[in-house]
Amino acid sequence: MEIAVSQPALHTDPDQVLIRRMAAGDEEALRVLYAAYGRRLFAYAYRLTGSRAAAEEVVQDTLLAAWKGAAAFRGDSRIVTWLLGIVHHRALNLLRRKALPSDTLEEAAERADAGxxxxxxxxxxxxxxxxxxxxxxxxxxxxxxxxxxxxxxxxxxxxxxxxxxxxxxxxxxxxxxxxxxxxxxxxxxxxxxxxx
CATH class of the missing domain: 1.10.10.10 (Winged helix-like DNA-binding domain superfamily/Winged helix DNA-binding domain)
Structure with missing residues (x-):
């Protein structure tokens, strides 16, 4: 009787591939990550900070942290969970450091649906x-x-x-x-x- 030993499947999750590429220094992988999650990260940062400029700063800091920390990412969670965690802590740190002005109602109306x-x-x-x-x-x-x-x-x-x-x-x-x-x-x- 023969016992079949299965080989572990290659991890082909696109997010995991992106992280491995980032860890190897592939800047295009970071651009792809931003294209996939940038809006979601910005929306969360904006809701936490109430300021467009602060949210942009938080997202930029988050992407830099993801770039630097890609090699240490263990894959225990989804990439978006990891990124939102970084956004959360960066936004809280920013709020502790500065008093941020909120965007005005007029600025919000400008971004509203023109139709x-x-x-x-x-x-x-x-x-x-x-x-x-x-x-x-x-x-x-x-x-x-x-x-x-x-x-x-x-x-x-x-x-x-x-x-x-x-x-x-x-x-x-x-x-x-x-x-x-x-x-x-x-x-x-x-x-x-x-x-x-």
């Missing part, structure tokens, strides 16, 4: 303002959990990895944040379902 009618734009602006005010009443750790779960689509385990805390802590922060967000929106006369 939207004035009524829709005004309503969207009011919803955004209400949500921003409500989120501003939460602590940074509670805002981060909401952002990572609902906007970035991470699992609770991935959020725990990004925030470097137990999954149970993520669950309790998420539950607390959802209740407080609903309350803050209600105080402004909004239902969470109408804003989110």
């Amino acid at each position: 939207a009618g004035l009524t829709e734009l005004a309503e969207a602006s009011e919803r955004r303002k209400a949500l921003t005010l409500a989120l501003g009443q939460l602590s940074g750790e509670h805002r981060a959990v909401l952002e990572l779960v609902f906007y970035q689509g991470l699992s609770l385990a991935e959020v725990a990895e990004v925030l470097r805390c137990p999954v149970g802590t993520v669950k309790s922060r998420l539950s607390y944040a959802k209740v407080r967000l609903r309350e803050a929106l209600a105080r402004q006369g909004w239902r969470a379902e109408d804003v989110l």
